Amino acid sequence: MKVYFSGISGTGIGPLAELAYDAGYEVCGSDLMRGAIAPEIDERNISVHYGEQTGEFLRQKQAEGVIDWFVYTSALPADHAELLAAQELGIHTSKRDEFIAKFIEDKKLKMLAVAGTHGKTTTTALLIYAFTRLGIPVSYLIGTTLGWGRGGNYSTDARYFIYEADEYDRNFLAYHPFVAAITCVDYDHPDIYPTLGDYQGAFAQFEAQSQYVVKNTTVNEKFTLVGELRRRDASIALEVLQYLRSVDDEINCSDEEIIAVLNDFPGAGRRFERIAEGVYSDYGHHPNEIKATVEMAKELRDRDNYTGLAVIYQPHQNTRQHKVRDGYLDAFNGVDKVFWLPTYLTREDPNLEILTPENLISNLRNPEIAEPAELNDDLASKILQLKKQGWLILLLTAGPADGWLRKNFGD
Secondary structure (H helix, E strand, O other), X not given: OEEEEEOOOOOOOHHHHXXXXXXXXXXXXXXXXXXXXXXXXXHOOOEEEEOOOOOHHHHHHHHHOXXXXXXXXXXXXXXXXXXXXXXXXXXXXXXHHHHHHHHHHHHXXXXXXXXXXOOHHHXXXXXXXXXXXXXXXXXXXXXXXXXXEOOEEOOOOOOEEXXXXXXXXXXHHHOOOOEEEEXXXXXXXXXXXXXXXXXXXXXXXXXXXXXXXXXXXXXXXXXXXXXHHHHHHHHHHHHHHHHHHHHOOOOOOOHHHHHHHHHOOOOEOOEOEEEEOXXXXXXXXXXXXXXXXXXXXXXXXXXXXXXXXXXXXXXXXXXHHHHHHHHHOOOOOOOOEEEEOOOEOOOOOOOOOOOOHHHHHOOOOOHHHEEEOOXXXXXXXXXXXXXXXXXXXXXXXXXXXXHHHHHHHOO
């Protein structure tokens, strides 16, 4: 099968392209610019066009040999030139989830799907890490970078496929997992789910489509990872492995072995990821997610005797801010300083007022700890001074501020 991936070097599509290539598919694709997965795509000598996606490269690859499938993300607009060209050429087009479901069916794999509003990337990474360290053959796909492994991996010996199942655009409803692990369900993505009931209903449907469900997991006290949230995610991974051990004679590792491996977990990209000494980046952008990540940072601050904790926060999507602004009330409790950036705008309702940092800071119980900021030299200077004074720095963003932090403060 020949597959064309649009957005091939990003964390959403890139690992899937790696997976398809490793499984023996012919792979090619394009991207507007080199993304986080570009080095791994380069390693495989995959044919890629970087730059404007006019559809010409797609036509060229079609002329070289018929393309069977055009895969794209939910972020690709319906009038995108490449998508229109693929449709004109009669190529089967779909979002990534339809392709993944077909891939799993063809390879006869059992899906271990991790879903939830927060923590699904970390829990997916914990499972991948455990399988890898315990010597259990596994194929997997995760929507981030891993410092200790690839974002996508295919093993011919694997019987299981670990996947981070995203609820956005109802994507996870394309699957019927062997095991579904649910981290938590807090209302999100109001542009897709108009009400809390709609959101909860999608998760209920996902559970109904799964053979076995892990949820409402109790935190195991034997985990020593920093942060209650990470210890919860590790406990979910443990429960998944305990269930597999009960139904699969080839999985015979003890709880003690699993816990020891998970306690060594080095983390995943942009999930409380250490960028440099005392500097961390996290994808958190929902008030409940922020609270949990802030608790991790406070635990680290107190344990390692940092002078203070400064948070740089870039909200994500103005539409979301109108829905969640009241949730900020206690989200930053215990933080010593917050630098509040303008909201990163994407998939917006043009009829909604753009909420400013001042608007959102006013929702805090302790607004005096926060100040509006911009990604500029002035902020970099302030962060540098705090870092020199022994402060712990935490960035919370689902937007481009992560690149700014790495450029200015990365090792």
